[in-house]
Amino acid sequence: MSLLYTLDLIGTAAFAASGALAGIRRRMDLFGVLVLGLVTAIGGGTLRDLLLGDNPPFCFRNEGYLYLSLGVALLTFVLHRHLGGFRQPLLFFDAIGLGTFVVIGTEKALHFKLGFLGAVLMGVVTATAGGIMRDVLANQIPLILRKEIYASACLAGAALLALFIRFGVARSPALLVAAVTVSALRLFAIHFNWALPRARD
């Protein structure tokens, strides 16, 4: 099992847990919590595959993603009152997932012959669309559109990877540096409370 696939599974599990917690906070029932966990974990990659025309989407060809997401969401539902100590590690694994999803999405889009900007956007979509769907289903303005550096970190990493590949950098270091950039920016942003500017009134 490659390192990238391992990181992909870690990120999927972290995203599923964050989606399930959002459902629990909104007082959804078991089914709602499972749906929010699943959609958060696989929504971004599924939308990417729909846009690329790669049917059926990845998680229906490797159902491991479905079992993992639903399993983690179920565990989160059952154990959520005992998960207080997992908040910090969850942010860490979430950042790992973010970096991994960005490089997987950008690389796949380039493989499907998209241009520079299209591939960068596909990396961002892969990493962020699941969280946006989670917030839409929970009837909230997506967090990512309001006050986090979250998406900018994805944008930076995706652009870096697309540039690396255009200039012939070897695949492994290119993926690694781009993914670490995203994860590190995300963790720094949480730690130092960075934010993007808003339009002035």
Place this chain on the structure above:
Amino acid sequence: MSLLYTLDLIGTAAFAASGALAGIRRRMDLFGVLVLGLVTAIGGGTLRDLLLGDNPPFCFRNEGYLYLSLGVALLTFVLHRHLGGFRQPLLFFDAIGLGTFVVIGTEKALHFKLGFLGAVLMGVVTATAGGIMRDVLANQIPLILRKEIYASACLAGAALLALFIRFGVARSPALLVAAVTVSALRLFAIHFNWALPRARD
């Protein structure tokens, strides 16, 4: 015209009426009511076909679904003040639609070579995604994520059908038993006010 197709049309009409009523309750204009009726009736099957890569979706190959949905939504708009007596029958036809959509979606997904869990989820998507879209457009947390046994009935019926097919049960009884299971669970849930557990605080 087969029994399955007849039930499919009944379910489509019932879903269109429920979508139109949601639009009327939210004080939408005629166009909004038509959109909500249409999206509720065909949204689930359309999303399923997008995910399966079966383009264009079913309702664009057989426009009867479009005419039926828009026609029912229009009738509901015009006559809604005289429909008080139809509330009970509507719940009944809605339950029939639920069972029919589940078995159609699950069987189609298996035909497209999806695995067990993927096919079960496609059955659930076919039956529930239209209602979720309706609630998102009406700016509400989807009802189904909060407090109904609705989706669990779909899950049970889809799993039953996938198991029947895996173990070689003949098609007609398999479809019938699975669809009746969904519809009956749904009607029992309404009658006895069943609900799924929520996470405890």
Place this chain on the structure above:
Amino acid sequence: MSLLYTLDLIGTAAFAASGALAGIRRRMDLFGVLVLGLVTAIGGGTLRDLLLGDNPPFCFRNEGYLYLSLGVALLTFVLHRHLGGFRQPLLFFDAIGLGTFVVIGTEKALHFKLGFLGAVLMGVVTATAGGIMRDVLANQIPLILRKEIYASACLAGAALLALFIRFGVARSPALLVAAVTVSALRLFAIHFNWALPRARD
């Protein structure tokens, strides 16, 4: 560069500006404003291409649409306090975009062998789905579903074009008359404050 393509770019820019303004009003950060601008400008055509199975969608094959939308959204973000005098022209360009998107979508759907009602709906989807996505992301009931003649103008123009094509009217006048019908209805509706009926209580 054809007239239709020129109008298409004008409409794309106007839609991107309206999306960016919606994001600014909802106090989103820079990333949110860019997403809302992009989604409003390309969301309709992208959904149409997904439904038609034409992958990847138009804006990933001609990235000019992506650069234009993001550039306009960025400019709107930076300059929005100095754009007071552009409100009226923006409504005008928005109406031009509406007419153009309707005829492009309807014609493309007929080219993909959709039937009459399917093609008309695709024209409406092309012109209105981006705005609906904008409102869903901004956590509001889509404006178009509540109180504007907006969508009805699209419906009328799309039906007109589909009829013209069915009865063999030459392409250029057919497109022109249909597009002008949509834009003019939209501008009249704003000017005279027309509205569709709502269901009575």
